[in-house]
Amino acid sequence: MNDKETKRKLIDKYEIPINHLDFAYIGECENAREMEKIVQILRSGEEGYFPDLTTCAENKLRELKPNSRLFRYEEKLQGREALSKQDWKPIFDWTNNIKVKDTELSAAAEKMAKLDLGVPPVRKSGTIKQCDETNEHKSKQNGNVAATTSKISTERIKSTDYGKWDKYDADEECLRMELAEERVQEEVERKNRLNKQKSKLQAEHDNNSVTAAKTVKEQDVLSKFTDVERERLAEEYRLRGNDYFRAKEYENAIKEYGRAISVCAEKAAPAYNNRAAANIKLKWYTEAIKDCKQCLQLEPNNLKARLRLADATYANGDRQESYALYMQVLELEPENVNALKATAQLKSLYGDFPPANATRLHIEEEKSAKTEKKREKIISKKDTKNKMFEKQTIENTKPVETASSNTSVATDPPKTKPVDYDLADLIKPNRLVKNKLASAAAALSTMKPMKQSKQQPTKTTETTVPTTYPNELRLPSDTPKAGGKILIQEI
């Protein structure tokens, strides 16, 4: 029977019509399973040798099912010559490196052989358990249902005892055995279920009982470690973090990286770098930026960290800042595809980027000056009053503001004496001043110039300073008020 089966041709076994072994059919076929069969038939050579058709079928299969088992090839094991000398170099370097560490460790072991790792105490001698369980259900099974079967098995019917064999009902016996089997199955399932519940409950309990005392103990142990040991421990945490990262459990990964950093802060650059990546995945960009900066402090030329810093900054919304950071990546690797793409995109977004060597401060200044000009233009279009007046109102509101902010620190009225304000000061709180400008303009347009110059500052104080503040606080605005009066009167 077996022989026959092996002799049967594949084409019969798979029930593929012979006309399917055809270029046209293969071109149309969309069924990956069938395609696999066709490839197997063609490869077997049972229907003849068609190299072109075989490759055609293989290509089609690759299209339909790229990771089909049929593409699993065994490769010849290559010897040492498969790698070039410079490929071997890191391996040999590593060997020498690890040997140094090895001797260091041995020396440490000689010096202080016993190291209290703070390991938990010996387990309470768990006597027996396992086949308690299996025996339990075995004995149960033997005990109730299969009591008779076990009896029967112990008291086997002799082949010569015809009288007993006449009484023996094979069907009943079969049924009995099946029942017994089922019962065992049920028992196992019940037990599994029970165990699962138990473990769940206790796992929760355990999670809660993780205490801070442990971390203290850990620190204590760490202080006794040699550098090699700490390094290795940190690496282990980092690798564990990597595992979590690959499994897309980023929060856990961040936790592990954090441990790695705390264990060995001097060589934590990769851990910082990885944590940054995890933070980016979780869209925690500010954290990521921090980590990248930490990593760059340890390894200023870390390309990945630079790129991640730029990416995080970009994603965090500071697109213009990120441009300079991408340029820093390009400094290190001029061909970096990601950085090139990003800079190109940024350039197309904001056409007038300064050259790469421009500082961040530079960009800001230009920008703010520009916006300031724009704002002024808009306001002048409104034809409310001329620029001079406008500046005046700004000056009027300004001291009040500083006064209000000062009051929280010190309530001394003399401290808030009139100050000469330069333009830079005016620009700083851009928005605030602008807001007041609008209200001031509105007020101005409805009231007479004389009254308005008096009312205006008090109005703004009402909005910015709580009414409970003493009157003296308003004093500083007096002097500029006078100036304002004059100016407005001139108009």
Place this chain on the structure above:
Amino acid sequence: MDKPQMIEHIQQNVDYTIYDVKWIPCSAKFVVLGSKPNSNGILQIYELNEAKAEKIKQVVKKTAFKCGTFGASSLRNRHMAIGDFEGRMQVLDLERPDLPVYNVEAHKSIINAIDAIGGKQLDCGAPEIVTGSRDGAVKVWDMRQGSAPVVDISPETVKGDGINRNERRDCWAVAFGDSYNNAERCVAAGYDNGDLKLFDLRQLAVRWETTLKNGICGIEFDRADIPMNKMGVTTLEGGLLVYDMRTQHPTKGFSWVEERNAGRSVGSNGVITGPKSTVWAIRHLPQNRDVFVSCGGTGSIRLWQYEYPEKRRKTDADENEIGVSGTMQMLHASTVSSQPVHSFDWHPDKLGLAVCGSFDQCVRVLVTTKLNLL
């Protein structure tokens, strides 16, 4: 080519039967355990030296060695726990191997498998060693406790059912897992009849059990010191199973993905021929838990990558959570030896460096490239 590639770095012939190979943590040295023709146990230490492996130490003892591990040793005390053919478990200081640090008559018969945990990690429980033996028992040892095991998982003598007398299953594989804090810990054990059992050491109970079609040769959790994630199991006749251990269904247990014929050589044209062959061992890469190697009875080594499904758990009709298994992708396969490759060890510190032992009395140091790109 951005696929990983295995390269034979060093081939070292020995004059005894190899049973286990292990790297000494944080060093360029590896230990070979075996049995001399006169059934004496032999332990050799080799050190990598550019393109050679130099023998630096040899220890001979009365009984043949079967298996060893460094799992319970810290970096400072790199002691090896070894199980031998007469059921003795000893812990050797490799600097002073004459007098064992710990020595116990653990089993009545050969110790087939050993695993240990807790030496290096800070917060995953006490250092413990588990042994599985032909006498059917699985025992957990703590070196601080005298000659009695801390946990004894032995089957009671089963009274024969008339036909099969005294059936004691032969334990072929043991592994620690789920040891993510000081209390929690599991032992998985595989038996010659295909029984697979998961023991909870904290509750001292069987957490889960199932039976596979074939005897179980190798078990390994992808990581021992995290909440159970995946467990790889290899069997006779080429079974390679990976269980998703995150979600346990009350009745169905854990879900798994299976690869049959993983022990055979893949033919050069993708058509598998030849007899079904045992998969002897599964070893996860220490630097990436989703990549592992399986060692086949035809002397072939296969490198796999596990891919997680979109969602790792779903709820079934009864509102119970059930795990969803992923898929296995073969990355590389090559035949290393004409005889079964039965022991394999990734270097814990160097990505891609591995040593493997096979029954053709040859130890090979392998380098796998491009693993960092996965």
